[in-house]
Amino acid sequence: MSANSDRRGPNVGRELALSDRNLNTTLIGLSLFIFTFLLIFLYNRASTGTIDPVLFQVTLGDAVGAAFSFAVSALYNYILIFWGPAEHIKGLLHRRRAELFFTLGLFMMLLGLALILFTLGLLPVASAALLLFLGYVSMYIYASRKTIPEAQKVA
Numbered sequence: 284m285s286a287n288s289d290r291r292g293p294n295v296g297r298e299l300a301l302s303d304r305n306l307n308t309t310l311i312g313l314s315l316f317i318f319t320f321l322l323i324f325l326y327n328r329a330s331t332g333t334i335d336p337v338l339f340q341v342t343l344g345d346a347v348g349a350a351f352s353f354a355v356s357a358l359y360n361y362i363l364i365f366w367g368p369a370e371h372i373k374g375l376l377h378r379r380r381a382e383l384f385f386t387l388g389l390f391m392m393l394l395g396l397a398l399i400l401f402t403l404g405l406l407p408v409a410s411a412a413l414l415l416f417l418g419y420v421s422m423y424i425y426a427s428r429k430t431i432p433e434a435q436k437v438a
Contacts, residue, residue, distance in 0.1 A: 303381060307357035307388075314350035314392060321346060325402065334402050342398040345391050352388030356381045386423070393419060
């Protein structure tokens, strides 16, 4: 999903909403897999103090937040699938909300990689992952500033 999808006009296609909902469902499953991985392999280490328990809980919270953000995005895409064609403005509003929560979930999932590495004490790799995450966020902000003024003309 991209910020450019608003440029397609008020007709948000059913196929696009179905595709986005399927992508969100896949990413929810991936987030839950990461969450399960953390619990199975790191919970004992966190409870014995081998790894930082606070950072472990932050990492778990990040995985849960990503899963729920993707779920909210999927919900808005589900609404778009059954939306009446006469209500284009509300359809665009739901599309933007779906993209917002998708972006939030993606950010949290990408940040989760760095948090897992920090939790395990792999500081050089974790720092690199954090720098890549920050680079991605800055690229996203730059791209959003270029495309949002054009998207406002549609609404």
